[in-house]
Structure formats: C-alpha cells, structure tokens
Amino acid sequence: xxxxxxxxxxxxxxxxxxxxxxxVTLSVHAGEAVGLVGESGSGKSMTVKSVVRLLPGGSTVDGxxxxxxxxxxSLGPADLRRFRSRDVAMVFQDPRATVNPVRTIGDFLxxxxxxxxxxxxxxxxxxxxxxxxxxVDDVRRRLSQRPYExxxxxxxxxxxxxALLTEPKLILADEPTTALDVTTQEEVVAILNEQRRQRSxxxxxxxxxxxxxxxxxxxxxxxxxxxxxxxxxxxRLHDDARHPYTKALLGSRPGTVPPGERLRTVPGxxxxxxxxxxxxxxxxxxxxxxxxxxxxxxxxxxxxxxFAACHLLSEEVR
Amino acid sequence: xxxFLGRKLAGLVATVAVxxxxxxxxxxxxxxxxxxxxxxxxxxxxxxxxxIRARYHLDDPFLLQYWHWLSGLLTGDPGDSMVLKEPVxxxxxxxxxxxxxxxxxxxxxxxxxxxxxGIFAGVAxxxxxxxxxxxxxxxxxxxxxxxxxLLIWVFATKLSWFPVYGSGTGFLDRIHHLTLPALALSGGYxxxxxxxxxxxxxxxxxxxxxxAARVRGLPRRHVLRRHVLRNAAPPILAVSGVTVAxxxxxxxxxxxxxxxxxxxxxxxxxxxxxxxxxxxxxxxLLVAIFVLVNTLVDVLNAVLDPRLLRERS
Amino acid sequence: MKxxxxxxxxxxxxxxxxxxxxxxxxxxxxxxxxxHDPFAVDPLNAYAPFSGTHPLGTDDLGxxxxxxxxxxxxxxxxxxxxxxxxxxxxGTGLAVSAAWFGGWFDNLVSxxxxxxxxxxGLVLAITVAxxxxxxxxxPVVALSLAFVPVIARVMRAxxxxxxxxxxxxxxxxxxxxxxxxxxxxxxxxxxxxxxxxAAIGFGYAMIDLASISFLGLGLQPPAADWGLMIANGQPSxxxxxxxxxxxxxxxxxxxxxxxxxxxxxLAVRFGGDVR
Numbered sequence: 001x002x003x004x005x006x007x008x009x010x011x012x013x014x015x016x017x018x019x020x021x022x023x024v025t026l027s028v029h030a031g032e033a034v035g036l037v038g039e040s041g042s043g044k045s046m047t048v049k050s051v052v053r054l055l056p057g058g059s060t061v062d063g064x065x066x067x068x069x070x071x072x073x074s075l076g077p078a079d080l081r082r083f084r085s086r087d088v089a090m091v092f093q094d095p096r097a098t099v100n101p102v103r104t105i106g107d108f109l110x111x112x113x114x115x116x117x118x119x120x121x122x123x124x125x126x127x128x129x130x131x132x133x134x135x136v137d138d139v140r141r142r143l144s145q146r147p148y149e150x151x152x153x154x155x156x157x158x159x160x161x162x163a164l165l166t167e168p169k170l171i172l173a174d175e176p177t178t179a180l181d182v183t184t185q186e187e188v189v190a191i192l193n194e195q196r197r198q199r200s201x202x203x204x205x206x207x208x209x210x211x212x213x214x215x216x217x218x219x220x221x222x223x224x225x226x227x228x229x230x231x232x233x234x235x236r237l238h239d240d241a242r243h244p245y246t247k248a249l250l251g252s253r254p255g256t257v258p259p260g261e262r263l264r265t266v267p268g269x270x271x272x273x274x275x276x277x278x279x280x281x282x283x284x285x286x287x288x289x290x291x292x293x294x295x296x297x298x299x300x301x302x303x304x305x306x307f308a309a310c311h312l313l314s315e316e317v318r
Numbered sequence: 319x320x321x322f323l324g325r326k327l328a329g330l331v332a333t334v335a336v337x338x339x340x341x342x343x344x345x346x347x348x349x350x351x352x353x354x355x356x357x358x359x360x361x362x363x364x365x366x367x368x369x370i371r372a373r374y375h376l377d378d379p380f381l382l383q384y385w386h387w388l389s390g391l392l393t394g395d396p397g398d399s400m401v402l403k404e405p406v407x408x409x410x411x412x413x414x415x416x417x418x419x420x421x422x423x424x425x426x427x428x429x430x431x432x433x434x435x436g437i438f439a440g441v442a443x444x445x446x447x448x449x450x451x452x453x454x455x456x457x458x459x460x461x462x463x464x465x466x467x468l469l470i471w472v473f474a475t476k477l478s479w480f481p482v483y484g485s486g487t488g489f490l491d492r493i494h495h496l497t498l499p500a501l502a503l504s505g506g507y508x509x510x511x512x513x514x515x516x517x518x519x520x521x522x523x524x525x526x527x528x529x530a531a532r533v534r535g536l537p538r539r540h541v542l543r544r545h546v547l548r549n550a551a552p553p554i555l556a557v558s559g560v561t562v563a564x565x566x567x568x569x570x571x572x573x574x575x576x577x578x579x580x581x582x583x584x585x586x587x588x589x590x591x592x593x594x595x596x597x598x599x600x601x602x603l604l605v606a607i608f609v610l611v612n613t614l615v616d617v618l619n620a621v622l623d624p625r626l627l628r629e630r631s
Numbered sequence: 632m633k634x635x636x637x638x639x640x641x642x643x644x645x646x647x648x649x650x651x652x653x654x655x656x657x658x659x660x661x662x663x664x665x666x667h668d669p670f671a672v673d674p675l676n677a678y679a680p681f682s683g684t685h686p687l688g689t690d691d692l693g694x695x696x697x698x699x700x701x702x703x704x705x706x707x708x709x710x711x712x713x714x715x716x717x718x719x720x721x722g723t724g725l726a727v728s729a730a731w732f733g734g735w736f737d738n739l740v741s742x743x744x745x746x747x748x749x750x751x752g753l754v755l756a757i758t759v760a761x762x763x764x765x766x767x768x769x770p771v772v773a774l775s776l777a778f779v780p781v782i783a784r785v786m787r788a789x790x791x792x793x794x795x796x797x798x799x800x801x802x803x804x805x806x807x808x809x810x811x812x813x814x815x816x817x818x819x820x821x822x823x824x825x826x827x828x829a830a831i832g833f834g835y836a837m838i839d840l841a842s843i844s845f846l847g848l849g850l851q852p853p854a855a856d857w858g859l860m861i862a863n864g865q866p867s868x869x870x871x872x873x874x875x876x877x878x879x880x881x882x883x884x885x886x887x888x889x890x891x892x893x894x895x896x897l898a899v900r901f902g903g904d905v906r
Contacts, residue, residue, distance in 0.1 A: 052533045085535025097526035100545055102552075102623050111544070112534050148625050162534075329745075336746045341758065348762035455637055459888045461838040463845040464880040467861055471873045482869075567751030571842050575865070585754070586846045589761035597761040601754055609749045 005030045010063035019273040022226040033203040035213030038223035039270040089163035090172045094179040095155040106143035130161040153184030225281040226273025232306025243308040396599040417580035424504035432508040436515020457509035466502040466575035483577040503572040507561040518550035552623040559615025639892040647892035658704035667695035669702040702855040711836035715829040717775035722782030730790035744780040752777035760848040770843040823901035830894030834887045
C-alpha cells in the first residue's frame with residue numbers, strides 16, 4: 001500500500017486545561033472515503049478542523065496531522081493558505097451560516113479561483129460547469145442569485161460545487177446534511193460522493209449516522225469521547241463490529257427491533273473527552289465493563305478486518 | 319427594488335408634508351396673535367399688523383393659509399424675515415454653504431476616524447482595543463457644548479493652532495475656522511460609530527462564513543475586505559447615516575459656541591428674537607434633510623444587503 | 632440625540648449610584664449646604680481663585696461658584712426628571728393602547744410617532760422656544776414631546792410581544808375587561824422596561840436641556856443652571872478664567888455618566904435595549 005494521503009498520528013488537542021481530542025490515529029488514502037462516526041461532542045468536528053488548522057484560539061496540539069507526508073502544523077502562513085486553497089476543501093454543516101449571505105453565488109464560487117489567478121471569464125465558466133455537475137439547473141441565473149434566494153439543499157450543492165472547483169485531493173465534509181430537510185439529505189450526499197469519486201478525491205465524512213457512513217464510505221472510524229475506538233471496512237460493519245460502543249450504536253437504530261417495540265438506546269449520556277474515565281473512555285456506559293477497563297487504557301488491536309480498542313478483545317486476539 | 323424605492327419616496331414625502339403642517343400649525347398653538355408672532359415678538363403698530371395679515375393671508379381659513387405658505391416655500395419664496403427685513407432665501411443661501419461645509423467636515427471625521435478606529439479596535443489586540451474603548455467612552459460622555467468649551471479653552475489660551483471664533487473667508491480659511499466646530503460636533507458621534515464598527519467587525523470575524531472563507535485559503539486581506547468589512551458595512555453605514563442626519567441639528571450648538579455664521583446659529587438667533595418666518599423655514603429644512611438622509615441610508619442599505627428588501631416586502 | 636454607550640464594569644455601578652444620590656441630595660438640600668447666596672453679586676471679588684470662603688472661586692460678577700453649582704443641580708435635575716416622567720407616561724400610554732387595540736389606531740399612532748421622530752429633539756425644542764418663549768417650562772415640554780416616540784417605539788414592541796402571550800388570552804377568556812388586563816397585568820410586566828428606558832432617557836434629556844440652556848433658549852440669567860453657567864462663562868475663558876464653564880461642564884458630564892452607568896446596569900438586569 002502506498003503512503004496515506006492524510007495521517008492523524010496520536011493527535012491530542014486541548015483547549016486550555018480541557019482535553020478535546022485524547023488520541024486520534026487514523027489515515028485516509030488517496031481516493032478513499034472514510035466515515036468518522038460518533039455522538040455529538042465526541043470530537044469528530046475538531047478532528048476534521050485540525051486538518052485545516054481551524055482550531056479555537058488557545059488550543060494546544062500534540063501529535064501531528066500529516067498531509068502527503070508533510071506536517072500540517074509546521075506550515076507557514078503562505079503554505080497553509082496554499083494548502084487550504086488547493087489541496088483540501090471543506091463542506092460545512094450549515095450552508096446558510098458558511099456562505100457569505102450578502103454576496104452572490106457567483107462571487108462565492110469564483111473567489112478562490114480568482115485568487116489563484118484565474119481570469120474572471122474563465123472562473124465563471126468553470127463555476128457554471130461545476131454547478132451543472134452537481135445537478136443545479138438554470139446555472140446562469142443561480143450565479144447572480146444570493147444565498148437567501150436558494151433552498152438549503154440547493155445551497156449545499158453550491159458549497160459542494162465550490163469544494164470540487166479547485167480540484168482538491170481531499171474533501172472534508174462535516175455533517176453536510178444535518179441542517180437539510182430529510183428528503184434532500186440522501187440526494188446531496190449521493191452527489192457529493194459521485195462527484196468526488198469521478199475526480200478520485202479522498203473524503204473524510206463526518207456524521208452521527210452509521211448507516212449513512214456505511215453507504216458512502218470505504219472505511220468507518222467510530223469516535224467516542226475524543227478517541228477513535230474502532231476502525232473497520234464499511235461493508236463489514238454489521239458483521240465485524242467488535243467494540244461494545246459500536247455494537248450499542250448499531251443496536252440503537254430503529255430497524256433493529258420489530259415495529260411497535262421500544263427502541264434500544266445506549267444507556268447513559270454521551271461523554272466528552274473531559275468527563276471520560278481514565279482507563280477505557282467507554283467504561284462508564286459499557287454493558288460488559290470489567291474492572292481492568294477503568295484503570296487501563298486499552299490499546300488499538302488488529303481484530304479481523306479492522307481495529308478496535310477494547311480490553312475484552314485482547315483475550316480473543318491471543 | 320422599484321417598489322421599495324417608491325414606498326420609501328412616498329414615506330419621505332408624507333413625513334415631510336405632515337411635518338410642514340405641524341410646523342406651520344404650531345404658530346396657532348402659541349399664545350397670542352399669529353400676526354404679532356410673525357412680526358417678531360415685539361409690539362408692532364396696528365398698520366404693520368394689518369400689513370402682515372394681508373401679506374400672510376392671516377384672515378383666510380387655516381388650510382388656505384397653509385397652502386399659501388407651502389406654495390411659497392415650494393416656489394422658492396418663503397417670505398421675508400420680519401426682524402432682519404431680508405428675504406429668508408437670501409439669509410439661508412448665505413449660510414447654507416458654511417453649514418454644509420461644517421457637516422461635511424464633521425461627517426468625514428466621523429466616517430474616516432470613527433470607522434477606521436473601529437476596524438482597528440476590532441482586529442487589533444487587547445491593549446489597543448482597551449485604549450480605544452476608554453477614549454470612546456470619554457468622547458461619548460462629553461456633550462457637544464462641553465467639547466466646545468474644552469476646545470475653546472485649550473485653543474484660545476494654550477495653543478493657537480486653530481481660531482476659536484468666526485467662519486473665515488475663502489475655502490482654506492473656512493476649513494481652518496471650522497476645524498474646532500467640526501471636532502466639537504463630531505466627537506461623540508465619532509466615538510459611537512467607532513464602537514458600533516468594532517462590535518460589527520468582531521461579530522463578523524467570529525462568524526462561520528468568515529471561518530469558511532479562511533479555510534478556503536483566501537488571503538487574510540481578501541477575507542477582511544470582502545467578507546468581514548463587506549458584511550459589517552450595512553449596519554455601520556446605517557448608524558453613520560443616522561449620525562450624519564443628526565449632525566444638521568447639532569450644528570446649532572457647534573456654530574453658536576464658535577460664532578460660526580451658519581444655519582444652526584441662524585435658527586437659534588431667530589428663535590431668540592422670535593423671527594417665526596425664519597424659524598419655520600429652517601426647521602422644515604432641517605427636518606427635510608434629516609428625513610432625506612435617513613431615507614438615503616435605508617436605500618443604500620438595501621442595495622448593500624438585499625435581504626432587507628425581501629424581509630420588508 | 633447623541634448616543635451614549637458606556638459599558639462601565641459592574642463594580643462601578645455602586646459608585647455611579649452613589650454619585651446620583653449625592654447630586655440629588657445636593658439639589659434637595661441646596662439652601663442648607665450652599666455656603667453663599669448664589670445670586671449675591673460682588674464685582675470687586677470677580678474671578679476669585681479657589682479659597683476657603685469660595686471653595687470653587689467666583690464668576691465674572693463675583694458670585695460664589697460652589698453655591699451656584701449646588702443650586703444649579705436643582706433645575707439641571709428637575710428638567711430631565713419631568714421629561715422622562717412626562718414622555719414615559721405619554722409614550723407608554725400610546726404604546727400600550729396602540730398595541731392593545733391594533734388596527735387603524737395602531738397605524739395612526741405609529742405614523743404620528745414616525746413624524747415626531749423626524750424632528751431632531753433640539754430642532755423641536757428651538758422651534759417651540761421661538762413660539763412660547765424661553766424659560767424652564769418650554770424646553771421641558773418640547774423635549775418631553777421629542778422623547779415620546781423614542782420611548783413609545785420600544786414600549787409598543789414590548790407591549791405587542793406581551794399582548795400575544797397566552798396569559799393575556801387566558802385573562803380575556805376569564806372575562807376581565809381590557810382596562811383591567813392592561814392596568815393590572817400588562818403594565819406591571821412592562822414596568823421594568825419602562826424604568827430602564829426612563830433611566831437611559833434621563834442622561835439624554837439632561838444633555839439636551841443643558842444644550843438648550845447653553846444656546847440661551849432655556850433659563851435666563853441670573854438663574855443658576857449648569858448649561859447656562861457653561862454658556863455665560865464662555866467669554867471669561869478667553870479672558871483666562873475658565874473656572875465657571877469648566878466646573879459646570881464637569882458637573883454635567885459626571886452626572887450624565889453616573890445616571891447612564893446606573894441605567895445600563897438596570898438594562899443588563901432587567902433586559903431591554905440600552906438605546
């Protein structure tokens with residue numbers, strides 16, 4: 001296997017005294033789609049934001065994020081800008097908040113190209129092409145419209161078109177459908193995936209929806225309280241999930257119980273990296289917790305088709 | 319947009335029309351004979367009163383009188399000052415350039431210094447921000463007449479960089495003379511605009527779309543100009559516009575304090591000698607300018623932020 | 632109206648409140664605490680410097696400045712007080728009835744307020760002074776009128792919100808009269824906001840009234856009033872004796888700052904817009 005495009009290597013981020021990411025190790029290969037799944041507050045967003053160094057002020061970073069072998073943390077201002085503008089693109093959760101509300105769609109799409117030195121006519125032509133590719137109709141009119149004139153789904157397509165426009169090697173998608181109507185969610189994800197496949201761009205896809213991640217991605221990484229607890233191929237999710245947290249998530253989907261019965265939930269409330277116990281981060285809520293779990297931090301073990309961090313698996317592996 | 323402009327224009331005309339009715343009608347709310355009031359307060363002889371009655375159609379019904387007054391104004395003949403025995407138009411024409419210059423000077427100070435210091439405080443670190451906050455607080459707390467007194471004290475007795483009295487002749491000399499009045503007039507508003515600018519810039523800096531623009535690798539300057547300042551502009555402009563509109567009323571204090579011969583001081587002096595013809599004309603003029611500037615700001619705002627058009631229609 | 636935003640830190644609030652109380656006491660107790668008759672002219676003792684007998688010196692006519700400052704607090708505080716009470720009552724009355732009855736009445740009131748809004752407070756006051764003459768009452772009446780739309784707009788919006796709350800509906804269903812609901816329920820709930828508005832308005836009214844005095848359209852000499860003192864002292868500044876103007880100016884600024892600081896704390900406490 002070739003060297004990964006993106007590598008998180010023991011990444012730890014804390015905001016002042018508060019830990020936010022405790023230990024994130026994950027890699028994304030060129031052209032690969034990796035789903036990062038977890039409850040709110042588990043650190044998914046922060047993981048993605050650390051790629052483009054969009055961390056809140058006052059945060060300290062340990063470990064590294066490497067892109068194409070280069071430590072992102074070591075980039076100077078000019079290189080960071082170059083990296084952000086050419087190598088990665090980000091699709092945010094809420095297009096209403098992340099597209100400048102007072103400027104036109106055309107301005108939004110072309111501004112990065114223009115900054116890279118592309119002429120106005122050429123930039124507009126490429127923006128129009130990109131819009132058409134993500135399934136936006138009446139492209140010319142759209143270019144002169146403003147965000148408030150577009151629906152949420154349409155606006156998110158615009159954001160995706162903008163992300164594709166600079167031909168990035170990696171697309172970071174931070175819950176790109178959460179703010180949209182349920183009916184348009186699937187469509188938007190499908191378009192994002194189809195287009196990035198055609199360009200063989202890698203995708204790091206954040207969601208709290210395991211099924212959605214499994215449908216879109218090649219591999220799934222499950223996060224809990226600032227740590228990745230399990231990584232496995234998307235097509236083996238149902239068969240090979242080993243970590244109690246992943247199993248609990250799988251069991252809490254509406255489809256797992258017959259209609260009319262009470263849904264199963266993961267007992268307890270989601271924890272952040274701050275409140276998680278010292279040993280295994282899931283120990284407080286784990287249905288099969290043992291005494292060792294509370295004291296010892298479980299290492300990431302290669303199990304079957306994937307990796308999981310759980311003490312119970314160590315015997316199995318041996 | 320056309321609908322919006324039409325509605326704004328209609329609102330402007332309606333407001334000024336009603337204001338004119340109020341200003342004219344106020345003459346009848348005042349105690350005493352309107353003819354005596356128009357004559358300038360002191361007791362004129364019966365012949366003079368009769369002449370005033372005839373001249374201002376005071377024996378006609380109220381609305382007809384109002385019509386005479388209004389048509390006079392609209393055709394550029396609001397009558398003569400009873401005290402100065404001079405046409406109101408020539409009185410105003412002689413002073414309008416000075417007041418216009420003073421307001422323009424103060425507006426420039428407000429827009430340039432206020433917005434610039436606000437942006438600076440918005441993007442700069444804590445120390446600069448703190449110093450500017452203290453400065454603006456002091457400026458806001460000092461009313462125009464206090465600022466005027468302090469400026470007169472400093473520049474009359476300590477430094478003699480700027481004259482403290484008169485309007486000057488010729489453009490440069492006028493600018494020289496109007497510097498202190500413009501400072502006194504603009505101080506508080508400048509501080510206010512600076513504060514608003516700072517708040518708006520700070521809000522935009524922490525907004526998601528600015529973070530998104532940064533992640534797209536746009537240069538800092540580009541983000542600052544096209545996203546932060548561009549989006550902060552409408553509210554800053556609105557506040558600045560309202561302040562500039564208010565400046566015209568504020569000229570009364572600044573002009574009076576520095577002996578500048580302008581509209582504001584003419585209004586004050588005419589009020590003091592109860593020269594109603596002049597007072598009515600200037601009051602209406604100031605109200606009209608006030609409403610006009612505010613309307614212009616609304617329109618400009620709608621151009622800058624088209625969401626406003628949709629919300630209202 | 633010149634906007635003031637002080638954003639003083641909360642710990643300054645007690646100091647500000649104390650200053651307000653002190654100024655109010657000074658006004659109330661003027662005859663007992665003033666060391667001299669504020670109107671006693673002594674030309675031979677003009678422009679006296681700070682001394683034991685005249686702690687703040689004397690003005691161009693030899694009148695004791697401390698005594699004039701103490702007496703000046705009376706009109707300087709009474710004016711704004713009357714303005715906020717009058718404008719608050721009238722503005723709230725209009726606002727609540729407009730919000731309550733809605734429809735054409737609300738429209739009419741809103742339009743009328745818009746027109747009144749078109750008159751800058753100072754222009755209105757000067758025009759009224761021209762018609763009714765100078766003195767204490769005229770500018771106070773004019774400013775009260777000018778402040779009505781400012782207060783009414785805020786109160787109307789609040790009354791609208793309040794009126795649409797379910798508890799009002801519940802009271803109506805129980806058969807209470809409009810008057811009863813407005814007086815017993817709506818108004819008490821709006822009272823904190825009105826108090827904040829009045830407190831904010833006090834500082835503005837003080838500045839505007841002092842401006843009118845300064846322009847010579849308010850109280851006339853020899854009255855002891857801060858705005859008038861500033862104006863009357865202006866010629867003396869050129870002669871090198873700035874005390875009178877400066878002392879009165881400092882009094883105005885300190886009082887306005889203190890009242891505004893207290894008002895802003897009230898606004899933080901009870902909600903409502905600082906402007």
